[in-house]
Amino acid sequence: MDMTKLPNPPTWLVPVIGDNTFYHEMKNDRLIKAQKTGAIRKDTGKVDISYYGMIAYKVTSPAGIEILIDPFRNAPDLDLGGIWFLSQFPEIYADIVVSTHAHGDHDGMVRVKAPMMLDRLAGTIEIGDVKITGFPDKHVSNPENEIYDGKILEKAFGKHNYPPGENMEWDNSMILIETGGMKILHWGDNRQNPPQEMFDEIGDIDIFISAISDDGHITTPAWGAKIGKEQLHAKVVFPGHYNVEGINHPYASGIIDATQFTRTHDHTFLKEGVVSLSKEDIKDMNFHVMYFGENVNWDVLKWPHKYPYDYPVTPIAEWPGDPRAWDVYKPKNGERYE
Amino acid sequence: MDKRIEQKKNQPSPVIGSTRLSHRGDTFPRLVQIGDVAYAQNKNNDRIIAAHYYGGLHEDTGDVKIGYYGMSAFHITTPKGLEIFIDPWKNPCDPSWGGIWFGNRMPMTHCDIGLVTHSHFDNNAYEMLDAGLIMRGMTGNYSFADVKITGLADKHIAETESEFYPREVMEVLYPFPKVPFEDRDNTIYVIETGGLKIVHWGHNRQNPPEDIWEQLQDVDIAILPVTDDGRQLTPEWADKIAEKMNAKVVIPCHYFIEGINIENHGWGKAADGYTLAHEHTVLQDATMTVSPESIKDHKQHVMYFGGVVNFEKLEHRAEKMTDSVAKVPEVKPVWENA
Numbered sequence: 001m002d003m004t005k006l007p008n009p010p011t012w013l014v015p016v017i018g019d020n021t022f023y024h025e026m027k028n029d030r031l032i033k034a035q036k037t038g039a040i041r042k043d044t045g046k047v048d049i050s051y052y053g054m055i056a057y058k059v060t061s062p063a064g065i066e067i068l069i070d071p072f073r074n075a076p077d078l079d080l081g082g083i084w085f086l087s088q089f090p091e092i093y094a095d096i097v098v099s100t101h102a103h104g105d106h107d108g109m110v111r112v113k114a115p116m117m118l119d120r121l122a123g124t125i126e127i128g129d130v131k132i133t134g135f136p137d138k139h140v141s142n143p144e145n146e147i148y149d150g151k152i153l154e155k156a157f158g159k160h161n162y163p164p165g166e167n168m169e170w171d172n173s174m175i176l177i178e179t180g181g182m183k184i185l186h187w188g189d190n191r192q193n194p195p196q197e198m199f200d201e202i203g204d205i206d207i208f209i210s211a212i213s214d215d216g217h218i219t220t221p222a223w224g225a226k227i228g229k230e231q232l233h234a235k236v237v238f239p240g241h242y243n244v245e246g247i248n249h250p251y252a253s254g255i256i257d258a259t260q261f262t263r264t265h266d267h268t269f270l271k272e273g274v275v276s277l278s279k280e281d282i283k284d285m286n287f288h289v290m291y292f293g294e295n296v297n298w299d300v301l302k303w304p305h306k307y308p309y310d311y312p313v314t315p316i317a318e319w320p321g322d323p324r325a326w327d328v329y330k331p332k333n334g335e336r337y338e
Numbered sequence: 339m340d341k342r343i344e345q346k347k348n349q350p351s352p353v354i355g356s357t358r359l360s361h362r363g364d365t366f367p368r369l370v371q372i373g374d375v376a377y378a379q380n381k382n383n384d385r386i387i388a389a390h391y392y393g394g395l396h397e398d399t400g401d402v403k404i405g406y407y408g409m410s411a412f413h414i415t416t417p418k419g420l421e422i423f424i425d426p427w428k429n430p431c432d433p434s435w436g437g438i439w440f441g442n443r444m445p446m447t448h449c450d451i452g453l454v455t456h457s458h459f460d461n462n463a464y465e466m467l468d469a470g471l472i473m474r475g476m477t478g479n480y481s482f483a484d485v486k487i488t489g490l491a492d493k494h495i496a497e498t499e500s501e502f503y504p505r506e507v508m509e510v511l512y513p514f515p516k517v518p519f520e521d522r523d524n525t526i527y528v529i530e531t532g533g534l535k536i537v538h539w540g541h542n543r544q545n546p547p548e549d550i551w552e553q554l555q556d557v558d559i560a561i562l563p564v565t566d567d568g569r570q571l572t573p574e575w576a577d578k579i580a581e582k583m584n585a586k587v588v589i590p591c592h593y594f595i596e597g598i599n600i601e602n603h604g605w606g607k608a609a610d611g612y613t614l615a616h617e618h619t620v621l622q623d624a625t626m627t628v629s630p631e632s633i634k635d636h637k638q639h640v641m642y643f644g645g646v647v648n649f650e651k652l653e654h655r656a657e658k659m660t661d662s663v664a665k666v667p668e669v670k671p672v673w674e675n676a
Binding site for chain 1: 459
């Protein structure tokens with residue numbers, strides 16, 4: 001190995017704790033544009049919503065401000081639930097990266113190239129045509145699904161994970177994005193029953209990015225429908241926090257998909273990783289489930305992945321470099337030195 | 339062929355911890371990456387929830403408290419008890435990025451809102467904050483409880499115009515990867531609370547565009563990284579900036595402090611000369627209490643914390659180490675008995 005060819009500084013050996021933005025070749029120019037002019041692109045009139053697996057959703061405002069909520073990673077400490085993901089979160093750009101709470105499947109901000117980070121937001125931020133509000137509450141501690149309830153979880157974690165006295169892991173901030181005339185709520189892993197005054201503050205929403213999967217790991221289909229219909233009066237529901245082949249480890253956390261939940265309501269099975277919606281498009285909808293399924297907005301290697309069957313085979317002549325560089329020593333006469 | 343290799347490189351790694359085909363040119367570490375560590379915090383978001391519902395944590399005291407933690411780190415407490423911490427510092431994760439700057443770590447510090455102006459290690463150690471929420475590069479208008487924060491996205495200082503720290507020296511001191519020196523980001527924070535307008539300059543360039551200056555008018559307290567040797571802002575530039583902002587009080591920061599900064603590691607001087615050249619107060623305590631009333635007659639009055647910080651420094655570390663060298667006992671001549 002030619003040591004002089006190694007990058008300096010040797011970033012591939014460096015342990016990082018906390019902020020790693022300096023690794024990303026990334027500038028805040030788009031944010032400066034949004035700050036100066038209020039828009040990054042010409043107003044499209046539509047809000048783009050794209051799915052990145054688990055409960056990572058990117059909301060792009062009509063003026064082009066990209067907000068990525070809850071990228072995932074494997075928690076750095078294996079005691080925190082072990083390996084959940086077979087793939088790393090893609091290193092994508094977003095103007096703003098938001099995390100609802102400090103769990104590995106929601107706080108992979110290290111993977112995202114973003115000049116602005118909002119971790120466990122409370123309060124309100126206005127930039128360009130976007131208003132983001134954080135509603136601080138608590139994490140679900142009693143999912144009431146068929147497999148486990150609060151008592152089993154308490155036993156599994158060895159400590160109680162409900163207030164009072166729970167630690168930061170068991171808190172959650174719901175994120176409300178107001179843009180393009182719509183209210184979009186990202187539920188995070190919030191408990192099913194935040195105080196009524198919080199529901200009153202949130203009000204009726206248009207789009208509900210929920211943590212509903214058929215096994216009810218965070219929000220059961222029953223609780224999801226109750227919250228979305230009775231409290232939030234959501235027009236459109238996106239399930240999240242469900243199993244995607246190639247992203248989630250099949251045995252970690254026991255989550256499955258949200259197909260049954262989708263079928264029990266008005267629904268659309270989305271064929272792509274992005275959907276564009278305007279207020280006009282959804283005005284007649286009532287708890288209409290839009291399900292991305294496995295159509296995430298990046299290339300996931302399915303596991304077991306296609307290698308080596310799909311491995312590219314290139315004719316040797318096309319490879320770069322000289323495959324017989326030693327031929328400079330070839331004898332001028334004959335095949336061998338005698 | 340190149341396209342095929344490119345495609346292969348762009349695919350995410352299928353297995354955790356494995357490296358992509360070519361990780362040599364990769365700026366991101368593959369082996370250890372920890373990222374955000376808020377899951378380890380023992381406290382929870384109860385203070386944030388209280389501030390959300392009740393608009394603060396106690397009755398209005400009428401005073402704002404400002405505490406100093408070395409470098410650009412300030413702890414600002416609003417009249418209703420919300421605690422904001424700006425720019426915690428640490429040594430770089432890789433010493434080849436400017437070397438070891440600090441003789442000790444900033445202590446784990448409690449706050450409600452953690453803010454980072456830019457992602458250099460002397461400003462971005464938010465893992466040392468026991469924070470309810472953290473915002474990095476926050477751009478836009480933020481409001482929560484009794485505080486309003488305006489984040490102004492701009493660029494990091496590139497030309498100090500100091501005789502000791504010309505551009506060539508600065509580029510060695512901040513050898514961060516790949517983004518051109520002029521394009522490095524910074525965010526100025528304007529914190530409005532208790533009738534005061536406090537500006538934390540971060541390491542912003544001296545000449546932000548006019549639309550940013552418009553937001554920086556009639557400032558009460560300007561926190562500027564000014565030192566006698568012009569490590570970031572030279573005294574001349576600090577005067578100009580303070581004058582342009584019409585600042586009543588200037589607090590110098592980002593200077594050499596014995597017991598925190600290591601001598602001759604990119605560090606020369608404090609801001610003693612700058613302070614003495616102006617109307618000034620040398621603060622005896624690491625926390626000062628201000629109100630609009632107490633500073634209303636000041637004009638560019640320098641309030642200087644000097645080496646007084648709000649935690650215990652390791653001032654006499656070297657001496658203590660020499661003191662504690664163990665006394666080597668005399669060796670018994672056991673061989674004489676043999």
